Amino acid sequence: MELGTRNTQPVTRNAYLATRNAERQGERMNYCSNCGDTVKFSTPTGDDRPRYLCESCGTIHYENPKMVVGCIPEKDRKILLCRRAIEPQSGKWTLPAGYLENGETVAQGAQRETIEEAGANIQILGPYALFNIRYVNQIYLMFRARLIDENFKAGSESTEVRLFLEEDIPWDRIAFTVIEKSLRLYFKDRPTGSYPFYIGDIQSKKK
């Protein structure tokens, strides 16, 4: 991950084609959700990449990345973490975050996830970091947040919710790279009192 990548290299008309072969991973589709016939995976006329398409009814089933929204809730210098009750990474610690739902804003989604996973009342302070996780087609958007009170309580996806001072963060038991990066950025910026908006990439560990 390159943090603080506010500038990227110039990309010429031809050079961008190189990005076309980036790893893509969508949901497997066997049948057309519109008419029920079988679909095939090939490049539609006028398009430049393969899609699931239905030759019976003509539907092209586009697949796009999903947004995950979450936050870094802070109170009295302490950060709220949730211990995961579910796979993947069950038993490890994470920040409240989850898929953005239809019909909500990114801030509402982050608040909803914080309530669902940690039963916590927060105030969103501002957008903080966006991470491209291309190998799973996810875009993470993390907000800074103020934890309003200590009436939090583990939701069904957590076994435990707890406040941690920076020096007590269980770095060797953080669930996901994107969460660790968010926290490290945050602790780097916090002493300055200034939180620029970051964009970074999370690479697959398999590579």
Add this chain to the structure above:
Amino acid sequence: MELGTRNTQPVTRNAYLATRNAERQGERMNYCSNCGDTVKFSTPTGDDRPRYLCESCGTIHYENPKMVVGCIPEKDRKILLCRRAIEPQSGKWTLPAGYLENGETVAQGAQRETIEEAGANIQILGPYALFNIRYVNQIYLMFRARLIDENFKAGSESTEVRLFLEEDIPWDRIAFTVIEKSLRLYFKDRPTGSYPFYIGDIQSKKK
């Protein structure tokens, strides 16, 4: 739209339920894309909102907002706009923008769309504004960009691509509210030389 909403109101555990009834609009699904049986639209066990689900194979078909990525390409104080060759808003002017594809970063997506729609070579300078467009389940992310040269050329979705000085922007023929808002923000910030990252909402005109 409220611009510059870096702060939101505190949301308590119960109050967030009010957001649950926000307008949601997904793609209609008749058949399970996994097994081909008919789906029903109801709330899965343990969930809190209706989804398309298949009782034959147990698949829950989640639907989530899509990201649209684009940019504001500038060269010599002029902004590159594209005249739309396709509906909706055919004949009106827009900034290069389109759906983020699987396997690409948000910046790569914005660059790709700029090449596809305007044949233009740009350098992404930084993220600039995010807009929630809840009534169509879209999240727009606009970047600032430097147009590298004037070798641009209308792509298949544009009839014309042209550079405009601020005073020449065809405000009455801009295709979408989100594009107009992005441009107005940009011209407001440009004299200061400082471009904070904005989050705003675009409301349906029908309401």
